Amino acid sequence: MGFWQRAADWLEERTGLRTAYYTCSRRAVLGGLCWGNAVRAAILFGLIVQAVTGLVLWMHYSPSAQTAWESVYYIQYELPGGWLLRAIHHYTAQVLVGLLALYVAGMVLLAEYRWPRELVFWTAILLFLCSMALCLTGDLLSWDRNAFSATTVRVRFLTLLPVIGQTLFKVAIGGPGPDLGSLTLTRFFALHVGVLAVVFAVLLWAHLALLRRARIVGNVPPLPAGPYWPAQAVRNAAACLLMMAVVLAFVGRSGVPLGSPADPTNFYDAARPEWSLRGVYGLSEMIPGSGIFGTGLSWKIFPIFIIPGLIVLAFLAMPFIDRWRWGYYANVGILVVIGGGLAVLTLLSYQSDAKDPMYQAAVAEEQQLAHRTVQLAKGLGIPPAGALSLLKNDPKTEGARLFGQHCASCHAHVGGLGKEFRLEKPTAPNLGGFGTPQQVRGWLDPERIQSPEYFGGTAFKNGAMVQTIKELFADLEGDELKEMQEHMDSIALMLAAEANLPHQQAALQQQKDRIEQGRKLFYQNCASCHRFHGKGTPSGPELTGYGSLQWLVEITANPASPKFYGSRNDRMPIFEKELSPQQIELIARFIRAEWYEPPKSE
Amino acid sequence: METRFRRSDLIPNGEDKPMADDISLRPELPVEERRGFLKKLLALLAWIAAYLGPVGAAVRAFFAPARQKGQATGQFTRVAPLDSLPEDGTPKKFPILAQRRDAWTVYPNEPIGQVFLRRLGKEKVVAFQVKCPHMGCAISYVEEKQGDEIVKKFYCPCHKANFDLDGRRTDPVSESPRDMDTLDEVKIEDGFVYVRFKNFRTGTPTKEEEI
Numbered sequence: 041m042g043f044w045q046r047a048a049d050w051l052e053e054r055t056g057l058r059t060a061y062y063t064c065s066r067r068a069v070l071g072g073l074c075w076g077n078a079v080r081a082a083i084l085f086g087l088i089v090q091a092v093t094g095l096v097l098w099m100h101y102s103p104s105a106q107t108a109w110e111s112v113y114y115i116q117y118e119l120p121g122g123w124l125l126r127a128i129h130h131y132t133a134q135v136l137v138g139l140l141a142l143y144v145a146g147m148v149l150l151a152e153y154r155w156p157r158e159l160v161f162w163t164a165i166l167l168f169l170c171s172m173a174l175c176l177t178g179d180l181l182s183w184d185r186n187a188f189s190a191t192t193v194r195v196r197f198l199t200l201l202p203v204i205g206q207t208l209f210k211v212a213i214g215g216p217g218p219d220l221g222s223l224t225l226t227r228f229f230a231l232h233v234g235v236l237a238v239v240f241a242v243l244l245w246a247h248l249a250l251l252r253r254a255r256i257v258g259n260v261p262p263l264p265a266g267p268y269w270p271a272q273a274v275r276n277a278a279a280c281l282l283m284m285a286v287v288l289a290f291v292g293r294s295g296v297p298l299g300s301p302a303d304p305t306n307f308y309d310a311a312r313p314e315w316s317l318r319g320v321y322g323l324s325e326m327i328p329g330s331g332i333f334g335t336g337l338s339w340k341i342f343p344i345f346i347i348p349g350l351i352v353l354a355f356l357a358m359p360f361i362d363r364w365r366w367g368y369y370a371n372v373g374i375l376v377v378i379g380g381g382l383a384v385l386t387l388l389s390y391q392s393d394a395k396d397p398m399y400q401a402a403v404a405e406e407q408q409l410a411h412r413t414v415q416l417a418k419g420l421g422i423p424p425a426g427a428l429s430l431l432k433n434d435p436k437t438e439g440a441r442l443f444g445q446h447c448a449s450c451h452a453h454v455g456g457l458g459k460e461f462r463l464e465k466p467t468a469p470n471l472g473g474f475g476t477p478q479q480v481r482g483w484l485d486p487e488r489i490q491s492p493e494y495f496g497g498t499a500f501k502n503g504a505m506v507q508t509i510k511e512l513f514a515d516l517e518g519d520e521l522k523e524m525q526e527h528m529d530s531i532a533l534m535l536a537a538e539a540n541l542p543h544q545q546a547a548l549q550q551q552k553d554r555i556e557q558g559r560k561l562f563y564q565n566c567a568s569c570h571r572f573h574g575k576g577t578p579s580g581p582e583l584t585g586y587g588s589l590q591w592l593v594e595i596t597a598n599p600a601s602p603k604f605y606g607s608r609n610d611r612m613p614i615f616e617k618e619l620s621p622q623q624i625e626l627i628a629r630f631i632r633a634e635w636y637e638p639p640k641s642e
Numbered sequence: 643m644e645t646r647f648r649r650s651d652l653i654p655n656g657e658d659k660p661m662a663d664d665i666s667l668r669p670e671l672p673v674e675e676r677r678g679f680l681k682k683l684l685a686l687l688a689w690i691a692a693y694l695g696p697v698g699a700a701v702r703a704f705f706a707p708a709r710q711k712g713q714a715t716g717q718f719t720r721v722a723p724l725d726s727l728p729e730d731g732t733p734k735k736f737p738i739l740a741q742r743r744d745a746w747t748v749y750p751n752e753p754i755g756q757v758f759l760r761r762l763g764k765e766k767v768v769a770f771q772v773k774c775p776h777m778g779c780a781i782s783y784v785e786e787k788q789g790d791e792i793v794k795k796f797y798c799p800c801h802k803a804n805f806d807l808d809g810r811r812t813d814p815v816s817e818s819p820r821d822m823d824t825l826d827e828v829k830i831e832d833g834f835v836y837v838r839f840k841n842f843r844t845g846t847p848t849k850e851e852e853i
Contacts, residue, residue: 105744193777193800200845206852207708216710218755218778218841218852221744223707305737305753307780309799325801329776329819331847338819338845340776398784398799445735449728617723 068265069272070255079143080248081276082283083167086136087244089284090174091237093129098233101181103225106426108183109301113417113427116298127295131287133175137316139283140168148358148375151368156258158359163247165355170240175314177232183225184299185406189311191228192220200341219304300409301428309402312393319382320348322389351378412437419638439630442623446615447471450497455479457543457633467497468612474631475539475587477548481532486513499610504569505580512565527561534558539587542634581605592628593621711853718829718836721769725833727761732794733783733807734759735772738839755839757825758783758796760807769825769837770809774798776818778844781805796822819847 153161214223456472567576737753779800809822
């Protein structure tokens with residue numbers, strides 16, 4: 041006896057591994073070889089895939105409000121292979137939900153709930169429900185805007201329940217609310233990896249063990265039993281491979297998108313449930329939210345709790361319904377009505393979103409926001425306060441939002457960099473491209489200054505500035521006109537140099553002579569009304585540092601200060617009363633297009 | 643009639659050695675009848691006693707949120723200058739800034755919620771909770787073109803609920819269980835609008851404060 045043989049015997053004596061191996065590999069497949077077993081093998085395969093990918097995701101994930109999105113960002117964009125890992129985990133979950141739904145449907149069609157398989161059938165239903173619960177808890181973990189908003193709605197459904205609703209809601213989110221927070225994440229995470237994943241594994245084990253027992257007890261007369269290895273094994277392996285092929289087809293090249301970080305103050309308007317719950321979502325839309333005849337309960341309790349509950353009960357009751365003479369057909373009828381109904385509702389719901397421009401706009405906006413967050417995270421790194429703080433300090437995002445909220449009812453922002461704001465009847469100058477030579481030049485043009493782009497919508501439409509420019513250009517022709525225009529170009533260049541916008545600096549560097557000429561011309565023609573670097577008479581706004589960050593911050597904070605318009609200020613609010621210094625600075629930087637842009641790749 | 647498989651049927655190659663954990667191999671022990679009852683009771687009590695501490699602590703921590711109260715919102719918060727509200731009654735959205743606590747993290751000055759303010763007169767302002775009474779999504783103010791007319795309304799995009807500018811539901815079958823929640827305590831002082839901010843329960847036909 042060789043060494044290896046003796047070693048194997050030694051191990052066999054103590055562990056029984058060899059017997060176990062033979063028992064498994066030569067074990068007869070009860071009921072013969074079949075593709076039904078391959079489906080079960082695929083479900084088991086799905087569980088193993090989820091365990092392996094989930095474990096490695098777990099090694100990189102950190103559940104808290106400041107780190108959840110950030111760690112998923114790391115997995116998605118920095119960890120080698122991380123995006124694929126996350127995508128496989130995501131789509132295997134979706135495929136498992138679908139597969140389990142089809143599996144249960146198949147059992148109904150084949151009447152595989154009959155004695156002695158009742159428990160086999162019930163565990164299959166529980167497996168399906170457990171896979172849904174895994175999706176619902178896993179969905180939140182990315183902590184992006186969609187996850188946060190959709191889960192908020194889902195958990196808030198608990199408040200529909202009488203008496204205990206509010207308490208259940210608090211227990212579910214792990215805190216007093218009203219918003220989901222870090223404790224919701226830790227709670228959902230523990231449920232996902234510690235409870236539901238284990239429950240799923242135990243259910244699947246029970247399902248397979250019960251099935252084996254049911255075959256032993258129930259097969260009268262006995263069906264032929266074929267060997268597992270390799271005839272059944274090859275079918276099983278093919279089913280697993282097919283399943284992974286489907287998963288990888290969903291994964292494609294892009295994987296699962298990651299939205300922008302959760303923001304309680306910026307609820308996602310296009311928040312929707314996963315495809316598997318779209319049918320219930322569609323059903324819910326058909327039922328009013330109002331109260332049920334003074335009971336203090338909303339009708340919504342029907343689509344959210346009672347009808348889904350009844351559907352589950354109907355399936356659980358199938359082994360009993362079957363005892364009735366036409367029971368089998370009744371069960372198939374239940375399956376077709378429920379399955380078909382949910383499928384139709386799902387389609388209708390997707391269709392209605394496809395036709396809804398507001399939904400489309402919200403999706404597009406969110407994609408932009410997500411793209412921008414990733415840009416900032418890659419370029420600047422994520423600070424301890426989390427990725428949301430990157431967005432909240434980004435002039436291109438938050439500055440634009442504040443501009444939209446506080447400035448865009450009067451000022452358009454067209455023709456510059458960043459988000460556009462168009463107005464039908466602007467009552468204040470367009471601030472797009474503010475501080476560029478082309479934009480400044482418009483103030484010095486007798487036509488343009490009176491247009492709605494400049495003073496056209498304001499109280500200064502026929503004011504001193506407009507008159508002065510008109511007089512300067514009055515009756516000029518030919519060379520004189522050309523000379524005046526060139527002078528104005530120089531002044532515009534000089535003022536643009538005061539603004540010194542980040543994207544103009546290089547161009548302005550090459551115009552030093554003309555800028556110098558512009559400065560002289562300014563003192564000759566403009567300083568009688570505008571103060572400039574300590575000289576001139578202050579009747580119009582001071583133009584020292586025109587368009588610079590400080591100048592914009594000051595004029596936004598208080599346009600009615602004597603330095604600017606004083607008592608002649610038109611309708612512009614004194615923003616230091618309603619906005620914080622940081623907010624005003626963000627608006628000023630937005631107007632100056634002063635924000636982080638990634639270096640252009642060659 | 644009834645056929646049962648024997649183990650040798652299951653393993654075709656006949657290598658059916660009895661397994662170590664085969665229950666038939668275990669020697670049967672005599673059952674102690676009377677003394678047994680006390681022992682069983684004792685065993686049960688000891689188990690319960692042993693588990694009481696850890697399970698009790700776990701249950702208590704798990705259900706702790708049930709008794710927790712939300713953010714104290716008893717104070718008037720300064721929301722916006724009166725001048726910043728359009729005089730034609732067009733609503734504007736403002737955040738309510740206060741100290742926000744999430745689990746162990748305290749944010750000194752963050753939005754704890756949002757309100758719509760509408761100016762309805764020289765000194766009259768109404769305030770609405772931005773949260774939808776249905777499921778707590780954020781309601782938007784929308785200007786919608788219908789033909790040549792511009793219709794101003796409130797709209798909740800999650801489940802498509804429409805409200806007029808007074809917060810009343812306008813759909814024939816509304817998703818929302820009640821009209822938009824007004825914040826009834828609004829005051830104007832030194833040109834600023836102050837609101838006593840509250841959250842309300844979602845999903846209920848009657849408006850109740852969420853605590």
